[in-house]
Amino acid sequence: MSSLFVIIFLGTLFYLALSVNVKNYINLIGIQGLLLFGIAIFELHELNVVHLILILAETLIFKGIIVPGLLYRISKRNKISVLKNNKTHRKAKGFNMVIITALVIGLSFVFSHNQQDAHLEIQYFTAAISAMIMGILFITVNKNIIIHLISFLVIENGIFLMAIAVGSNMPMLVNAAILLDIFSSVLVLTVFLNRIGQFFQDVETDQLTELKD
Amino acid sequence: MISLLLIFIGALIFPGLISITKAKLSGKKGPGIFQPYKDILRLLKKGSVYSSTTSFVFQVAPIIYMASVLGAILMIPFGNFKQGLISFEGDFLMFAYMLAFGKFLMIISALDTGSGFEGMGANREALYSMLVEPAFFIVLSSVVMLSGYTSFYEMFTHFHVENYVSWLYVAISVYLLIQITLIENSRLPVDDPKTHLELTMVHEVMVLDNSGFDLGLIQITGALKFAMFGALIGNLVIPPMHLGFELSALAFVVIQALFAITVGFMESFRARLKMIYNPQFILTLSGIALIAFFAVFFITKTI
Amino acid sequence: MDSFVPLWVLCISAILIFTVPNNFKHTISLALVAITIAFTSYWAGLALFYGFELQGLSPFSMISGDSPIVVDKLSAFFILVVNFTVLTGLLYAKGYLKSYLKTKNKHLMSIHYFSYVWLYFSMLLVTMVRGGLDFLIVWELMTISSFLLVIFDSEKEDILKTGINYLIQMHVGFLFLLVGFLFTGEFSGTISFDSMGVAFSSNELFEVFGSHGNFWLFLIFFIGFGIKAGFIPLHAWLPHAHPAAPSHVSGVMSGVMIKMGIYGILRVLTHLQSDWMEVGVFILIISILSGLYGVMMAIVQHDLKKLLAYHSIENIGIIGIGIGLGLIGIATENHPLAVLGFGGGILHILNHSLFKSLLFYGAGSVYKSTHTRELNSLGGLIKSMPKTAIFFLLGALAICGLPPFNGFVSEFLIYSGLFKSLSSANLNMSLMFLGGITSLALIGGLAIFCFTKAFGVVFLGSARCEFPIKPVEADGSMLFSKLLVAVVIVMIGVLPNLFLQPISEVVGMFVTSGGDVFAKTMHTTSQVGIISGIFILVIVVLYFMRKKQQSTVAVEYGPTWGCGYTGADPAVHQYTATSYADNYKQLTKPVVGSETEYKSFSEEEIFAPARSFVSHSHDKIEDNIINKGIAWILKTMERFAVLHTGKVQHYLIYPLVFILTLFLLTLLNII
Structure with missing residues (x-):
């Protein structure tokens, strides 16, 4: 059953690579959160109750509901619906993105299969590596600050899967730290954009760099 | 033989069902189910006008196009009950290349007219069918992986669906096959058969100069092609349901009808993609097919 | 030495070409070639069908010690392929060179025919001699004679430059072969193919090259032979030399001469002792890349012969995919894969020699009657040269691997091998096989894209520019040689089993226990023949149905539909080769390196002057x-x-x- 979620998770990565619509990105992040919730239910049932509830709450409530909700608010208030000026999605670039995504997923599949570790759950490992690489890739090819945020969330999802892949849950403290990081970044950005969003037509990092002068 | 018959039945109801669905969804009364065939029949009786720029290529292309699709249909089996008229190891390769042959002729026949529009359509058709080829082959490879056999009949006979992942796999494959069918038949996300602007057409603009009998043949071939892919989808879905012979035959037709209605629905609620997004859309199918291929590893527990 | 005496006599009597007047040079070369074909085909037949391997001593024995000449099954196969293409090439040359008789002097013609005949002899000898030194000598003879053929039109400056470029690159390859043979001699004591087995298993080899010694020594040979064959990244001479040479020479060079590289690789492979897997995977990957790169570059070419030259790289890639799979099959003891891989690869050698020579002959006919190879100035030739057009179309369909022609059969074998082993292999192998399947499918699709463009732009539509002399149908002798090739192409497509039997003998040299696999495959391929028959039958029936229908109704002819406006010249509005490849170019820009030179309109320009648009690719x-x-x-x-x-x-x-x-x-x- 859980490989079902992994396969869909890989599918969301493809969608992420191709989408130009901010709403889609946010929905996909939400879906990923729900998928992780599903995976957590099926994989972590040996855990003690408190931990389990915490993790389930993290995936379902935080990843699946709160973060997408916040992002929705940001995009709505700042009227960002479609990525403008996005070079990655113009003409042939989107075409290349498909090839790159397929390569990333394929290679991480081969890579994780060739790991000689009996404890490793290969399917999660594949998804984890591809999610992390794709997240980094999105950040490098995109300028939009919201996409950066979403990419961080994808990377975080990758880390979560990685923890499951190596056969144990993450130490509570690390988990909390990462959560806090991401959460604060979302919060900071929300506040930031709410305050200054109206002065920018588009939230591109280039424009934000000019701010410091 | 039975599959041939079922595909013909499918082809008979296919175009009518699509147009009825579309009409109902847009609040119109809609034509009768056989209206498309009445039109084709009228075409078959008409005289023809040939462009004086064209050569024999233009004249033989529709015939070869139809023959290639008929030849390909011969290889399609009927679920796990009956193999196609001709069945051998690797027949699906013959199937794919046979269709490519017909397409090759249609493309050069469009170029034969020396019209800029038709050249454009031919070019797009060539590009899209080239891009969709890998997706089709990856889907086939995954079915071969899963069943361990290399002919249509054996592939579908030894295709077992056991757990959730297998069903997900079937769902992905069916989705892919539907999309491949739509692209191969130049339907909506890639090409809009109802568009009136030549610059946005793909398949329609290629046959602008065909008339009379030839045009009739091309339209029949289009319907046959649809039903043929519908039969492939049926073959993928029916054997795991373990129905009897008669029920399977019924399910076959029902799936064809459902497929037609799905196409009608999709065409009613979906806009055509921008031309520049088409290659990326088609290539994404290969990517998804790759995921389906990985899913087979999860199913067979090779990893 | 005795049984080979006729061959030596024929080699020497090639000098006769210099003594006769211009008009008889073709006849005498044809006679020489025909006699040689009779002899060598007999020897080859003996080896291939009766298993009798003719043996003798090479004439170089006096300098290199006793070195044998053997016609074994592998040589026999290549001899037959060479014989056929050289014959059709020479028949074609009669018509092609007719117009040159006036402009070229006697000696140039003599040199041309002499080097043609010697190219033939040297290719035969390459497949027969076994001694390393002898091999290097005949290999060099082959290079020099083909160089002389390439620079036939040497009045044009760039042709001489291309020729020298070719010569230099061939000698880089020669250097690698020399190094390879010297290593063989060092490890085994004698420099020859026969001692290669000893060299590949000797201890010195592993001391020098480490535990994967077989792979590294093979790699040296692969580079040497690969330059001749045109694997990427060793292919750089190929797209320049083929367009420069006269068309019958291009046909022979692309059809059979580059296959000598494949011959060398196959010959070395028969002696390989270990590392099958590494070598197989290496060849497979290089071949997949060659196949894809060749066809991707072919699409953006404007020059008809250059386009065909890039397709040679593609087809060498397909052959290589077959060979690589065969090796992987041997390594994993997967007999079906080994047999089908080698079988498909070796059959594709024959197939490619057929359709590529046919296409080059077609391109030559086009060049001869229009004096241009530039796709964008051709068009509508099907009206003035209908027979050439049909043969070109046949070649195009065959090279795209469409049934019922020969290209399909070999690709079918390779595909079958891939699909059959897909489920039994481990994950890495499965993914590699999937890569093979996907790239073969993609190569097929791209080839269709390329040849619809080439055929459509050259032969269909209306003429794109006026030629001072109206294009006329090619000469009878040129058409006859095309007919010969076309008949064999269709025969392999419809009756593949006739040809698979001898191929199975050749494959037997690599895979010893694969007889039953071939029997099974032949059953399958006979089905392919049946369905091709049904296909043709349906076409005929539909054709007569339409004929009957059209006899009762009016059939009219008019201008092409022009969107309501027919005033303009239709030739101007047609799609050109550049526009046909345009959307493809946008997608593959990182690979094909296409560039455009165009200055867009600026706001100040009210009365803009004429613009030019140039696009080219690197x-x-x-x-x-x-x-x-x-x-x-x-x-x-x-x-x-x-x-x-x-x-x-x-x-x-x-x-x-x-x-x-x-x-x-x-x-x-x-x-």
Whole structure:
């Protein structure tokens, strides 16, 4: 059953690579959160109750509901619906993105299969590596600050899967730290954009760099 | 033989069902189910006008196009009950290349007219069918992986669906096959058969100069092609349901009808993609097919 | 030595070509070639069908010691392929060279025919001789005679340049072969193919090259032979030499000469002792890349013959995919894969020699009647040259691997091997096989894209420019040779089993226990024949149905539909080769390196002057490896040019310095 979620998770990565619509990105992040919730239910049932509830709450409530909700608010208030000026999605670039995504997923599949570790759950490992690489890739090819945020969330999802892949849950403290990081970044950005969003037509990092002068 | 018959039945109801669905969804009364065939029949009786720029290529292309699709249909089996008229190891390769042959002729026949529009359509058709080829082959490879056999009949006979992942796999494959069918038949996300602007057409603009009998043949071939892919989808879905012979035959037709209605629905609620997004859309199918291929590893527990 | 005497006599009597007048040169070369074909085909038949291997001693034995000549099954197969293409090439040459008889003097024609005949002899000898030194000699003869053929039109400056480029690259390959053979001699004692088995298993090999010694020694040979065959990134000579040569020579070079590289690789492979897997995977990956790169570059070409030349790279890739799979099959003891891989690869050698020569002959006919190879100025030739057009179409369908023609059969074998082993292999192998399947499918799709473009633009539509002399149908002799090739193409497509039997004998040299696999495959391929028959039947039935229908109704002819406006010249509105490839170019820009030169309109220009639009593409591999390498060498050499002062006094100082250095060094006991 859980490989079902992994396969869909890989599918969301493809969608992420191709989408130009901010709403889609946010929905996909939400879906990923729900998928992780599903995976957590099926994989972590040996855990003690408190931990389990915490993790389930993290995936379902935080990843699946709160973060997408916040992002929705940001995009709505700042009227960002479609990525403008996005070079990655113009003409042939989107075409290349498909090839790159397929390569990333394929290679991480081969890579994780060739790991000689009996404890490793290969399917999660594949998804984890591809999610992390794709997240980094999105950040490098995109300028939009919201996409950066979403990419961080994808990377975080990758880390979560990685923890499951190596056969144990993450130490509570690390988990909390990462959560806090991401959460604060979302919060900071929300506040930031709410305050200054109206002065920018588009939230591109280039424009934000000019701010410091 | 039975599959041939079922595909013909499918082809008979296919175009009518699509147009009825579309009409109902847009609040119109809609034509009768056989209206498309009445039109084709009228075409078959008409005289023809040939462009004086064209050569024999233009004249033989529709015939070869139809023959290639008929030849390909011969290889399609009927679920796990009956193999196609001709069945051998690797027949699906013959199937794919046979269709490519017909397409090759249609493309050069469009170029034969020396019209800029038709050249454009031919070019797009060539590009899209080239891009969709890998997706089709990856889907086939995954079915071969899963069943361990290399002919249509054996592939579908030894295709077992056991757990959730297998069903997900079937769902992905069916989705892919539907999309491949739509692209191969130049339907909506890639090409809009109802568009009136030549610059946005793909398949329609290629046959602008065909008339009379030839045009009739091309339209029949289009319907046959649809039903043929519908039969492939049926073959993928029916054997795991373990129905009897008669029920399977019924399910076959029902799936064809459902497929037609799905196409009608999709065409009613979906806009055509921008031309520049088409290659990326088609290539994404290969990517998804790759995921389906990985899913087979999860199913067979090779990893 | 005795049984090969006729061959030596024929080789020497090639000098006769110099003695006869211009008009008889073709006849006498044809006679020579025909007699040789009779002899060699007999020998080949003996080996292939009766298993009798003719043996003798090479004439070079006096210098290189006793070195044998053997016609075994592998040689026999290549001899037959060479024989057929050389014959059709020579038949074609009669018509093609007719117009040159007036402009070229007697000696040039003699040299041309002489080198053609000698190219033939040297290719035969390449497949027969076994001694390393002999092999290198005939290999060199082959290079030189083909060089002389390439520079036939040497009045044009760039052709001579291309020829020299070719010669140099071939000698780089020669160098690698020499190194390879010297290693063989070092490890086994004698420099020959037969001792290669000893070399591949000798201890010295593993001491020098490490545990994967077989792979590294093979790699040296692969580079040497690969330059001839045109695997990427060793292909840089190919897209230049083929367009420069006259068309019958291009046909022979692309059809069979580059296959000598494949022959060499296969011959070395028969002696390989271990590392099957590494070598197989290596060849498979290089071949997949060659196949994809070749066809991707082919699409953006404007020059018809250059386009075909890039397709040679693609087809070498397909052959290589077959061979690589065969090796993987041997390594994993997967007999079906081994048999089908080698079988498909070897059959594709024959197939490619057929359709590629046919296409080059077609391109030659087009060039001869229009004097251009530029796709964008051709068009509508099907009306003036219908027969040439049909043969070109046949070749195009065959090269795209469409049934019922020969290309399909070999690709079918390779595909079958891949699909059959898909489920039994481990994950890495499965993914590699999937890569093979996907790239074969993609190569097929791209080839269709390319040849719809080539055929459509050259032969269909209306003419794109006026030619001073109206294009006419090609000469009878040219059409006859095309007909010969076309018949074999269709025969292989419809009756593949006739040809699979001898192929299975050749495959038997690599895979010993694969007989039943072939029997099974032949059953399958006979089904392919049946369905092709049904296909043709349906076409005929539909054709007559339409004929009957059209006899009762009016059939009219009019202009092409022009969107309501028919005033303009239809030729101007047609799709050109450039526009056909445009959307493809946008997608593959990183690979094909296409560039456009166009200045867009600015706001100030109210009355804009005429604009020009130029687009071209670079072979990035050639740019980065060959051109940059040459530039580097030139730059380095320039530093030494300081010494080249032009004064005799300075030149005399150099030997003096040299002698003094030697003296000093001996004094200090360093040398």
